[in-house]
Amino acid sequence: MRKVLIASFDMEVGGVERSLISMLNNFDYVNNEVDLMLYSHTGDFMPMLNDKVNLLDEINQYSTFRKSIGETIKQGNLILGLTRVLSKFLAKVNGKSKNLSEYGIYQMQLMWKYALPFLPKLDKEYDVAISYLWPHYFVAKKVKAKRKIAWIHTDYSTIETDIDMDLKMWNKFDYIIAVSEDCKSAFLKKYPSLKEKVKVMENITSPKFIRKMAEEDIEENIKEDDSFKLVSVARLSHAKGIDNAVKALKLLHDRGLTNIKWYVVGYGGDEEMIRKIIKENNLEDSFILLGKKINPYPYIEACDLYVQPSRYEGKAVTVTEAQILNKPVLITNYPTAKSQVRDKYDGLICELSVEGIANEVENLYKNEKLRMMLDNNCRGIDYSNGYELEKLYKLIL
CATH class of the missing domain: 3.40.50.2000 (Glycogen Phosphorylase B;)
Incomplete structure (x- = not known):
C-alpha cells in the first residue's frame, strides 16, 4: 500500500474544493492509503468527504491561515500573528520596488515565508505528498515524502507573484499538475525552467x-x-x-x-x-x-x-x-x-x-x-x- 498525503486549506464551498471531493470519490483505495491534511476543518463540504479518507487532526498553528490577525493572536499564536503583520507591511513596502500593481498574492508568499520556522512538521513519512492548493509551502517544507506533487488550478499569467520566491518553492516538487493544457501553457510562460515537471490532469467529474x-x-x-x-x-x-x-x-x-x-x-x-x-x-x-x-x-x-x-x-x-x-x-x-x-x-x-x-x-x-x-x-x-x-x-x- 502506498502512503499518500493530500493537503489543502479547508472545505469551504468552491470549485477547487468540489474537484477535490470528486478526486477523493474516484481514488484507488485498494492500492493507496490516503491521509487528508486540512489546515482548517471548516466549510460546508466537510460532510461530503469520502469515509475511506483518513482526515488528520487539525493542527492549531495551520488553522490560523483562515483567521484574522486579531483572532490568531487572541488564540495564543502571537508569533504567527506578528509574522502576518510583518508580511502585510513588507508587501506594501517591497511591492512597489517589484512593480506589483497589487500586493495580495505577494503578501501571502511573505506570510508563509516568515511563518514557516514556527510551523510544526508532520512526523509521518509518505510515499507521495500532494499539495492541492497554492501556496504549496506546507508540503514543500514540512512534509517528508519520497515524491511531492503540487496542483495548479488557475491561470498564472494573470497573477503577480515574486517569481524567485515561488521558484524556490516549486523546485521542491517532483511534478506540478495543471488542470488543462492552457493552464499549463500560461504557467510555463511565467516559469519556463519548470517545463519538465509540469503534467496535465483534468479535474475529475462525475456526471x-x-x-x-x-x-x-x-x-x-x-x-x-x-x-x-x-x-x-x-x-x-x-x-x-x-x-x-x-x-x-x-x-x-x-x-x-x-x-x-x-x-x-x-x-x-x-x-x-x-x-x-x-x-x-x-x-x-x-x-x-x-x-x-x-x-x-x-x-x-x-x-x-x-x-x-x-x-x-x-x-x-x-x-x-x-x-x-x-x-x-x-x-x-x-x-x-x-x-x-x-x-x-x-x-x-x-x-x-x-x-x-x-x-x-x-x-x-x-x-x-x-x-x-x-x-x-x-x-x-x-x-x-x-x-x-x-x-x-x-x-x-
Whole structure:
C-alpha cells in the first residue's frame, strides 16, 4: 500500500474544493492509503468527504491561515500573528520596488515565508505528498515524502507573484499538475525552467452524481420564474468578473430586454461592492445574489443559459458541470477559455468585456435554435473522466 498525503486549506464551498471531493470519490483505495491534511476543518463540504479518507487532526498553528490577525493572536499564536503583520507591511513596502500593481498574492508568499520556522512538521513519512492548493509551502517544507506533487488550478499569467520566491518553492516538487493544457501553457510562460515537471490532469467529474444532485428541491421559486434566466456559480471576487455581469445586464435592460434575470450562486469578498453596483443600476429585482449554496446544481438545472463572466480561470469546474446538465454555456475569452469549450459547438466564447458579454447573451436570448444546438451537442458528449487519475498513478508508481 502506498502512503499518500493530500493537503489543502479547508472545505469551504468552491470549485477547487468540489474537484477535490470528486478526486477523493474516484481514488484507488485498494492500492493507496490516503491521509487528508486540512489546515482548517471548516466549510460546508466537510460532510461530503469520502469515509475511506483518513482526515488528520487539525493542527492549531495551520488553522490560523483562515483567521484574522486579531483572532490568531487572541488564540495564543502571537508569533504567527506578528509574522502576518510583518508580511502585510513588507508587501506594501517591497511591492512597489517589484512593480506589483497589487500586493495580495505577494503578501501571502511573505506570510508563509516568515511563518514557516514556527510551523510544526508532520512526523509521518509518505510515499507521495500532494499539495492541492497554492501556496504549496506546507508540503514543500514540512512534509517528508519520497515524491511531492503540487496542483495548479488557475491561470498564472494573470497573477503577480515574486517569481524567485515561488521558484524556490516549486523546485521542491517532483511534478506540478495543471488542470488543462492552457493552464499549463500560461504557467510555463511565467516559469519556463519548470517545463519538465509540469503534467496535465483534468479535474475529475462525475456526471451521475451531478445529475442526481440537480434533482434536489430548492427554496427559491426560480423554476416558476418565467423570465429568461441566466445563472453563474462563482466566488464574488475580481477574478470571476461578477461586477462585469451586473453591468452587462444593465446594458441588456437598456436595450429593452427586461425579461432577462441573472442569478449568482456564490459568496466572497466583493459582495458589498457588487451589491452597490446592483443598486446603482436599479437591478435589485433582476440581478439576484443567492449566496453560498452547498448544492449549486438545481440552480444550474433551472436556468436557460449558464454564463461564466471570468477575467481568468484555470479550468472552471462549473462550466463542465453546466455542460453535463445539457445547458447552453457562454464564457468570456479568458486565456484558458479554449480548453474549456469548443466555440459554437458545446458553448460560446465571447469578448472579455461588458459589451461582449451583453452582445452574446442577447444573441443566445433571441436564438433558440442556437441554444438547442449547444444543448444537443452537450448531450452527445461523455464528460465522465475518472480515467484521468491513471495519469496520477503513473507518476506515483
